[in-house]
Amino acid sequence: MKKTNKLYLIFLIVFLSVFYFLVENQFYRSIVIYVMFNAINASLLNILFGYAGIISLGQAAFFGIGAYTTGILTVHFGINPFLTILIGAFISFVVAYIVGFPTLKLHGHYLAMATLGFGMIVYILFNEFTDITGGPSGLVGIAKLSIFGILIDDESKFYIFFSVIFVGFSILLELFDKSFYSYKLKFIKESESASKSFGINVSKVKLIVFATTSMFSAVVGSLFAFYSGFISPVSFSLKYSIDLFVMATLGGLGSITGGTLGAALLTVFPELISNFEDYEMIIYGSLLAIIVMFFPQGISGLIKKMLGKYVRS
Amino acid sequence: MQFFYSGLTSGSxxxxxxxxxxxxxxxxxxxxxxxxEFVVLGGMLMYTTLTILGLPVSVAFLVTFIIMFIVGVVFEKFFLRYVKLKTETNLIAITIALAVIMRGIAMVIWGRDSLAVPPYIEDKTISVIGGSMNSQSILVIIVCFFVAIILSSFFKYTKYGKAFRACYDDQTAATICGINVNMIRMLSFAIASLLGALAGAIIAPITFVTYTDGIMAGLKGFAAAIIGGLGSFWGGLFGGFALGVIEGFFAFVLPSGFKDAFAFIILLLILFIKPTGLFGKKKAVRV
Structure with a gap:
């Protein structure tokens, strides 16, 4: 087994703290926060798709379940914000388990369509249960989270809080990548029948991975609700699922830095171009096409290849 | 009964x-x-040729079909064929990428508004048992049956149809028998693109066309294909009508916003219970 990639983690910590002290601008900080949101979601999708070979086009739904659980519970019922994260995570886990149980037996395009359909159903429900979700116009007035008695109510506090979460998550990811479990998943991706004959309970492993990643997505969704204070179904539409898919693929499937890399590129890049929205879909689609056609390993694969010439890792 | 007729139209x-x-x-x-997205592009091209350029209907159809044929060819020849690792997931990813690109292009060219295409035949309401139907809707249903009959006899009885089927069974064997597999693959995408365009063109006067319609059309079409069983034309036809009518019924009894959710619930149920569909081939499930 390979050693953990400490360099990457140190880089993350240094970058996030240097950025905090050098850049006071709230707007730039918010971009970094969004990068981290997308990075976690894309990395989770990467585990599903890149490691376990589970193609899921409905990940935005679980993100949304977390966000809406927090939103609804704090707005309508005034439940302790911290508790709503746990409830959201639990609901998401259960939903993913129930949906995954029959769905994960499917493969390839069947699975893709099933998860896509699931994502659409959840999106429609967010839109249609107007009484509790606020419908298309969204849900306002979500409470702020407080940790150890400190209310996280502004951009810089959230930045610090979320950076800690993000670094923690990255360490977990890194440990996961080097663990036996990730090899198990990759084995399943290579050949299900072979891994079955090695005594791996394929459907159980897949189900647990699916439910766990969905649970993490929901946690991030809750944090997103706290951060923005406002949620509407648009943030959890099919488009976001596809965006995540593009991020994970661009960054590099099956590589632990892939999700973060892709998310960073695709979140920062649009901010640099003024009328990006008009051409967003063409650019995303073309990037995905180019990566899939010519660089199936993604950008992190390219970097590894280039580094590999000089350093033997 | 009215929901039945409107269901038939969307079903076709x-x-x-x-x-x-x-x-x-x-x-x-x-x-x-x-x-x-082929459906959307078909509708949008009809809008351009008919409303903006003012061409006669037959020429407009011809121009639309020629363009869509080229789109289908380009789709396969310049994108799918050059995918480095032809795994199933990569090929899924490339079609998703192309869908997003086409949606983006449609938005840039035609904008975000719904576009109205003028009707091809005189707009009349015809009363039928238990309700009434629009002449446009009847045209849609007739075209649908017509296409299904032509295509299924093409694939069943002609030499070329046989070549198409041979490619599915075994590409290597088909090549050995002198079938140009690449050509057949390309043609299948071109025909599918034409069909999509036809669907988009004939429905455009009834429902209008917006650049985002493709997602719904694609998903529901897939649901229809799954209900009937992937690979079966008559199954697809049946699935389409069944889905249309069921959806029409639910739109009738429930708030219309939930209508779309039902199509997906049906899709999921079929995938869970019988992924091969009602008339599907055995090969549909691969382990």
Whole structure:
């Protein structure tokens, strides 16, 4: 087994703290926060798709379940914000388990369509249960989270809080990548029948991975609700699922830095171009096409290849 | 009964999209996630040729079909064929990528508004048992049946149809028998693209066309194809009508916003219970 990639983690910590002290601008900080949101979601999708070979086009739904659980519970019922994260995570886990149980037996395009359909159903429900979700116009007035008695109510506090979460998550990811479990998943991706004959309970492993990643997505969704204070179904539409898919693929499937890399590129890049929205879909689609056609390993694969010439890792 | 008739109209569009899925599936074993975008492009091209350029209907159809044929060819020849690692997931990803690109292009060219296409035949309301139907809707249903009959006899009885089926069974064997597999693959995408365009063109006067319609059209067409069983034309036709009517019924009894959710719930149920569909081939499930 390979050693953990400490360099990457140190880089993350240094970058996030240097950025905090050098850049006071709230707007730039918010971009970094969004990068981290997308990075976690894309990395989770990467585990599903890149490691376990589970193609899921409905990940935005679980993100949304977390966000809406927090939103609804704090707005309508005034439940302790911290508790709503746990409830959201639990609901998401259960939903993913129930949906995954029959769905994960499917493969390839069947699975893709099933998860896509699931994502659409959840999106429609967010839109249609107007009484509790606020419908298309969204849900306002979500409470702020407080940790150890400190209310996280502004951009810089959230930045610090979320950076800690993000670094923690990255360490977990890194440990996961080097663990036996990730090899198990990759084995399943290579050949299900072979891994079955090695005594791996394929459907159980897949189900647990699916439910766990969905649970993490929901946690991030809750944090997103706290951060923005406002949620509407648009943030959890099919488009976001596809965006995540593009991020994970661009960054590099099956590589632990892939999700973060892709998310960073695709979140920062649009901010640099003024009328990006008009051409967003063409650019995303073309990037995905180019990566899939010519660089199936993604950008992190390219970097590894280039580094590999000089350093033997 | 009215919901039944409106269900038939939307059902025939789902059926046409489903048949488009089946054509590609039957030759390449792939699902084309951009099938819905073909529908949108077809409708939008009709808008351009008819409303903006003012061409006669027959010429407009011809121009639309020629362009969509080229789109189908480009789709396969310049994108799918150059995918480095032809795994199933990569091929799914590339069709998703192309769907997103096509949606983006449609938005840039035609904008975000719904576009109205003038009707092709005189707009009349015809009363039928237990309700009434629009002449446009009847045209849609007739076209759908007509296409299904032509295509299924093409694939069943002609030499070329046989070549298409041979490609699905075994590409290597087909090559050995002197079939140009690449050509057949390309043609299957071109025909699917034409079918999508036809569906988009005939439905456009009834529902109008917006650049985002492709997602719904594609998903529901896929649901129809799954209900009937992937690979079966008549199954696709049946699935389309069944889905249309069921959906029409639910729109009748429930708030219309939930209508779309039902199509997906049906899709999921069929996938869970019987992924091969009602008339599907055995090969549909691969382990």
């Amino acid at each position: 569009i789902y059926a046409l999209v489903a048949i488009g899925f089946n054509i590609i599936y039957n030759t390449t074993g792939l699902i084309n996630f951009a099938q819905g």
